[in-house]
Amino acid sequence: MHTGEGSMDPDESCIVRHFNQYYPLSAEDKSLLIRLEDSSTPIRAGTSLWEERDQAQEFCTLKRGWAFSYRELENGTRQILDIYLPGDIVGLREFAFSQRLAGVQMVEDGEICFFPHRNLFDIFQRSFTLTSILFAIASRQQVMLTERLVNLARRNARQKLAHFLLEMCQRIKQTQGDGCEIFRLPLSQEVLADLLGLSPVHVSRTFTALSEDGLIFRERHSVTIPDLEALKHEAGFDDRYLIENMRPLFEGMND
Amino acid sequence: MHTGEGSMDPDESCIVRHFNQYYPLSAEDKSLLIRLEDSSTPIRAGTSLWEERDQAQEFCTLKRGWAFSYRELENGTRQILDIYLPGDIVGLREFAFSQRLAGVQMVEDGEICFFPHRNLFDIFQRSFTLTSILFAIASRQQVMLTERLVNLARRNARQKLAHFLLEMCQRIKQTQGDGCEIFRLPLSQEVLADLLGLSPVHVSRTFTALSEDGLIFRERHSVTIPDLEALKHEAGFDDRYLIENMRPLFEGMND
């Protein structure tokens, strides 16, 4: 089933890298965290980590590959809630529930690590720093959700698509370091439609419209944004909610 | 500025009541929590607690009166993100940011208590139980946000309105104990429009349509739902995300 390599290099771990973005970790915190990423298992594109209404006793950490969470509605449509990238914790939102409220599915082949809920309680009890970071992560997730909510409720198709591409661009830049004028986007237009609350047909039309205006170019599974500022203007994109604009975690502590 | 009555009856405190819904609190936890609700100040309908882009160094607890948070968009529209009821913590979402990402405004006259961010760190360090509850609250807030996101993205006006009314009904039932066939709803149709991503005109039409079908009745500032199940069916309302369906907080701990 897998390869429990307990003595993995802390700097290799993408969850450690992820947390390190918020605050520099001590060696002890790193090893506490790495326990969450023990015993990873490979998983194929298109398969589900779990489905709505399944029992929920575990979280999951994404080591490799993209995934998304979704809800299916009574009217037959599907709403995609999040896109998960390597390093993300999947299922944090359901911490307080015993049932899955959303399904999660792999976009492409990848590798994941399950760990039980109680590991989070361990963290609360053992590491003040990790607890604070987890809270910051939850805080940021909420902020990103509200940004998407605004995007879905208030913008037209052009802006929705532009906004989403900019968000992905930023997230990829964060995890991979370099720029994002061109990046890989392994999502079908059907997935984009379910994510943006549009029909696949209209996603296609919107893509070509944006291309004709020179705001984006795409081929195969990659997108290039020739002029970031122009696209941000088009989308009404506001980067206040991004990680660069978060406050230093313990700023308010000693005053 | 106001009346710091430090020796307030713990059972009077609406924030204690709020937390108690998640897990029974020890006396020590109660007093830790009540410090968050010290020195409340009255505040009038229509005034802002803060606005977008203000510096964020404090949270706020709502003791009396309704409030809502909102974002204003470049295109002149406004999206309302949350409705806050007495007992709610306002601004939790911005824990990790130094700027306000949304404004907050009172719907009616009320009473609020500010407290600095560092009080949360105190809680992380001093009370494992309160930390876990805070995490459960954050978890639940996220789940409610995703529910609203789905509502905004995937449902028509009838369902949006019906769904919102059901959500408020449940929340009021939680905080006030008794049923919710009839409840007070001090929100104008303009506010509802900004909340549901509709125009005020269409909110009006949708209200009358639902009334004509006997699904809701309204007068002045109150709504009555004659047949809860019928309305739930109409809205595609699924109560898995409600507090009753959360898991016992420490269930996963000792196995």
Next chain:
DNA sequence: CGGACTGTTGATAGGCTTCAACCGACGTGG
């Protein structure tokens, strides 16, 4: 009683959906 604000109703318009046909890329098997 007057004025402001909130809600109602009608007419028109636009953005997006749906349906349907078609195209192209890709992978499989003969």
Next chain:
DNA sequence: CCACGTCGGTTGAAGCCTATCAACAGTCCG
């Protein structure tokens, strides 16, 4: 290596839901 089936994407036509504009009615409060 080519034929073929499938899946993802494109394009056109028609229709629906909701927005917008505008006029009017009702309510509240000074």
